[in-house]
Amino acid sequence: MSITFIDPMVVRSxxxxxxxxxxxxxxxxxxxxxxxxxxxxxxVKSDPSNVLGCLKGLNGRYNGHFSLIELGLVECKEYHGMKLYKLTEYGKKIVELLIDQDNNVISSLRW
Incomplete structure (x- = not known):
């Protein structure tokens, strides 16, 4: 099992x-x-401008320092003039940790 460092800014974001x-x-x-x-x-059933704000940041509403790209969770590549977004390897590890944490919380609840 490998240990992945989670930047506190990622958690906050x-x-x-x-x-x-x-x-x-x-x-x-x-x-x-x-x-x-x-x-x-x-x-994700959301407006494209809100999604773009989360991915890259937009003036005012979405801080670029907390954007998914800036945090290294998502990358943007241009292919034939079209921008494509993809989860980075670090982003994949973060999601797997989140899923694991959620499963642990759910299994610890007493129904």
Whole structure:
């Protein structure tokens, strides 16, 4: 078992935005494939401008320092003039840790 360092800024960013977390889970679901903005937007049922804000940051509403790309969780590649977004290997590990944590919390609950 390997230990993955989780940057506290990543934790803060994901705790502050459910949409960022949804985008990560969506990209994890289609990993290792990359996809374009409108497809992500449909997949997470959110407006493309909000998704772009989470991915890259936008003036005012979405801080670029906490964007998924800036945190190293998602990468953007240009292919024939089209921007494609893909989960990084670090992003994949973070999602797997989140899933594991959620499963541990759920299994510890007494019903």
């Amino acid at each position: 994901l705790n502050k935005s459910k949409l960022r977390k949804k985008i990560l889970y969506y990209l994890y679901k289609i990993y290792p494939n990359a996809t374009y903005l409108s497809e992500i937007s449909r997949g």
